Amino acid sequence: MSRMPLPTERLVQPKLVGYDPTHPRPWLERIAYALFFSALWVMVVLAYGVVPTVFRHYGWLESPWGFAAYAVIEAVLAFLLAAVVALILIVVLRKYLGKVQERVGPMHYGPAGVFQTVFDALKLLGKEDFAPRRVDWLIFRLAPAIVFVSAFMLMVAIPVAPGWLMADLDVGLLYIVAVSTLGAYGVVLGGLSQGNKWGLLGAFRAGAQLVSYEVPLAIALLSVGVYSGSLRFVDIVEHQYGLWHVVPLFISFVVYLVASIAELKATPFDLPEAESEIVAGYNTEYSGMSFAFFFLAEFVELFLLPGFMVLLFFGGWHGPLFGLDPQSFAAGMLQSLYFLLKVAVWVWIYLWIRATLPRFRDDQLMDLAWKGLLPLSLVGLLVAALLRIFLEVL
Amino acid sequence: MRGPTTIDPVPGRTDEMIINMGPQHPATHGVLKVVVGLDGERITRAVPHIGFLHRNHEKIEEARTYSQIISYADRMDYVSGLQNELPFILAVEDLLGVEVPKRAQYLRVIFFELFRIASHLVWLGTGMLDLGAITPFLYTFRDREMILDLTEKTAGARMLPNYYTFGGVRRDVHPDFFKDVAEFLDFFETRLPDYYALVLDSPVFQARAVGVGVLSKERAIARGASGPVIRASGVPYDVRKAEPYDAYDEFEFEIPTRPEGDVYARFWVRFKEMEESVKIIRQALEKVPKVGPYKGKVPPRVKPKGARYRAVEIARGHLGTYVVADGSEYPVRIKHRSPSFANLQLIPDLFVGARFADAIAILSSLDPVFGEVDR
Numbered sequence: 001m002s003r004m005p006l007p008t009e010r011l012v013q014p015k016l017v018g019y020d021p022t023h024p025r026p027w028l029e030r031i032a033y034a035l036f037f038s039a040l041w042v043m044v045v046l047a048y049g050v051v052p053t054v055f056r057h058y059g060w061l062e063s064p065w066g067f068a069a070y071a072v073i074e075a076v077l078a079f080l081l082a083a084v085v086a087l088i089l090i091v092v093l094r095k096y097l098g099k100v101q102e103r104v105g106p107m108h109y110g111p112a113g114v115f116q117t118v119f120d121a122l123k124l125l126g127k128e129d130f131a132p133r134r135v136d137w138l139i140f141r142l143a144p145a146i147v148f149v150s151a152f153m154l155m156v157a158i159p160v161a162p163g164w165l166m167a168d169l170d171v172g173l174l175y176i177v178a179v180s181t182l183g184a185y186g187v188v189l190g191g192l193s194q195g196n197k198w199g200l201l202g203a204f205r206a207g208a209q210l211v212s213y214e215v216p217l218a219i220a221l222l223s224v225g226v227y228s229g230s231l232r233f234v235d236i237v238e239h240q241y242g243l244w245h246v247v248p249l250f251i252s253f254v255v256y257l258v259a260s261i262a263e264l265k266a267t268p269f270d271l272p273e274a275e276s277e278i279v280a281g282y283n284t285e286y287s288g289m290s291f292a293f294f295f296l297a298e299f300v301e302l303f304l305l306p307g308f309m310v311l312l313f314f315g316g317w318h319g320p321l322f323g324l325d326p327q328s329f330a331a332g333m334l335q336s337l338y339f340l341l342k343v344a345v346w347v348w349i350y351l352w353i354r355a356t357l358p359r360f361r362d363d364q365l366m367d368l369a370w371k372g373l374l375p376l377s378l379v380g381l382l383v384a385a386l387l388r389i390f391l392e393v394l
Numbered sequence: 395m396r397g398p399t400t401i402d403p404v405p406g407r408t409d410e411m412i413i414n415m416g417p418q419h420p421a422t423h424g425v426l427k428v429v430v431g432l433d434g435e436r437i438t439r440a441v442p443h444i445g446f447l448h449r450n451h452e453k454i455e456e457a458r459t460y461s462q463i464i465s466y467a468d469r470m471d472y473v474s475g476l477q478n479e480l481p482f483i484l485a486v487e488d489l490l491g492v493e494v495p496k497r498a499q500y501l502r503v504i505f506f507e508l509f510r511i512a513s514h515l516v517w518l519g520t521g522m523l524d525l526g527a528i529t530p531f532l533y534t535f536r537d538r539e540m541i542l543d544l545t546e547k548t549a550g551a552r553m554l555p556n557y558y559t560f561g562g563v564r565r566d567v568h569p570d571f572f573k574d575v576a577e578f579l580d581f582f583e584t585r586l587p588d589y590y591a592l593v594l595d596s597p598v599f600q601a602r603a604v605g606v607g608v609l610s611k612e613r614a615i616a617r618g619a620s621g622p623v624i625r626a627s628g629v630p631y632d633v634r635k636a637e638p639y640d641a642y643d644e645f646e647f648e649i650p651t652r653p654e655g656d657v658y659a660r661f662w663v664r665f666k667e668m669e670e671s672v673k674i675i676r677q678a679l680e681k682v683p684k685v686g687p688y689k690g691k692v693p694p695r696v697k698p699k700g701a702r703y704r705a706v707e708i709a710r711g712h713l714g715t716y717v718v719a720d721g722s723e724y725p726v727r728i729k730h731r732s733p734s735f736a737n738l739q740l741i742p743d744l745f746v747g748a749r750f751a752d753a754i755a756i757l758s759s760l761d762p763v764f765g766e767v768d769r
Binding site for chain 1: 419421527
């Protein structure tokens, strides 16, 4: 043969799996992702609406056995919901980055690539969960569990519609501050236990960053509590009829936005796992499902932190009800949909920021937290307190 | 064996961590290894190790005939492949006394500047990847793809086209070449504002780059730096102006310089260079003779005699080739003076005292390519 054969002249043509780049099918993509979103909605309705309503209607929560059954069922549902949220958000992130970066993103598994993360998760399940010889075994194994459990425990505190919640906590705000701080322990311990210098650096960075941004975040939450007069999420959302908190508490909202991106360890604050600087940071030595737990927790938080933002500043489940009784089940479904849609918009904004910005340096990160956000959050707290006094005098 | 390139722990000092950055580190642009001593995030000592990509380049070239060497020269700085052929070809042409036709000179200039843009686009993408922004990488590679497609259409290959030859270029351009280039330039100029917005004008990038890794004019000259690195330190040295080759003395263009010498200045200089390249190509498209020979008269067997050093300004700086010929088909000795190698000597100067994240930014602003450092 006088020349190299062209790809079209191959004897065996490679089979296209799922996607033919010459025939893009955008409608299929949209339907697939709409179905995905509906699946999430169904899960939310089941976990937050159906099960608690049924248990309360029949009075099963009064008996200890009924309460135990409720706890077990809700725990399983919350775990499934966390897994579904993470799987959806990972593929959405990859598709969205693809759109921003003028490429197609995952395309092969399922229609328009919707099952990509399912297969990724299966792959990670099948991989060896390797631990190097030098690790501190107990802590090394415990760390991913701490990180995932802290993300998953936060699921419990979210109300998605009036009366739709797993546990009605009187101190909801305090609970999320306490539990989300637990996740920082997991990250730091995971980095320190693996006997790897990059992991050590990642743990240093993660510890400094998460602890620093926890402070303005907590003060921003506190200012919402001061303004609405309650630490209970249901009361806070009810307080927003008429005016969403984002208007009076705009400063606290900005603080929450920045600090929550830092808590997520997302660009521009992704220093603990900055792959171009410290290779993989705190999860350098993790593989298989241990790595997957870090990864899943991160994406569950990507759902939860915008979720809390919507509850605290954007009126939670508020939206037009078209004459339905707000306490009815149909209204609950509609309101949980409003909640999910608001969260989806905020998740999109978080992803947008992640796709656009470069990374800060560690000292700039600390400067921003302690010299910028902390004073700003105190100003926000002051504004909230003054507004509260003003409203009480009126 | 323990050579002078290792770092020993200081006895009694426990707060310094010695860590190997590379050769399999995501931000070392290939196979650089830097042994750094870290005090927290601050770098106390830095020793670069090179040679992981050494492949006896110059020795291999001594065993090849002159026209075979051209394709080896491509493999030095593989990001701006075509540009590396030129200094060797210029030196051999001088030894042979070959006249290069005007059209061939202009074609060479057009491709030379296209590859400068392509190389700077790769640098921009990977540099921003090092700084944590993933999106510019995909954008710049998409634009670079158009340059590579143009090259493929004319020269047959994409990254390492082996297109220049003694006395001109290897074959004539494809019929729509000048139209395609003009179209690409129009498109590229619509993309530049995006790059400014994503990189130079981004406040996060400015926070990372301004005042970081400052290289003084004296230090840059002493270390033999060249290219955008030295121009960002305020030295207006550019081979295209200093010793014009091909048709470079017939174009109007500026040498962007900046006095600061920090990472931001090096990024800025490369941005402006892309714009200057667009200007040069536009002038060349106007002036190039539309018909005429694309190659001068060259003897069928290339047997130069004598010794000659020629230099060009590739995307990374001053690339020179010294050819010693004895009148046979094979050269006696070929020596390449490569810009990245000299620029890389700045690592200990710039790294020590910087923060670890700054070191990554500094390295990406030096823009080394290891095919050319190690040879």
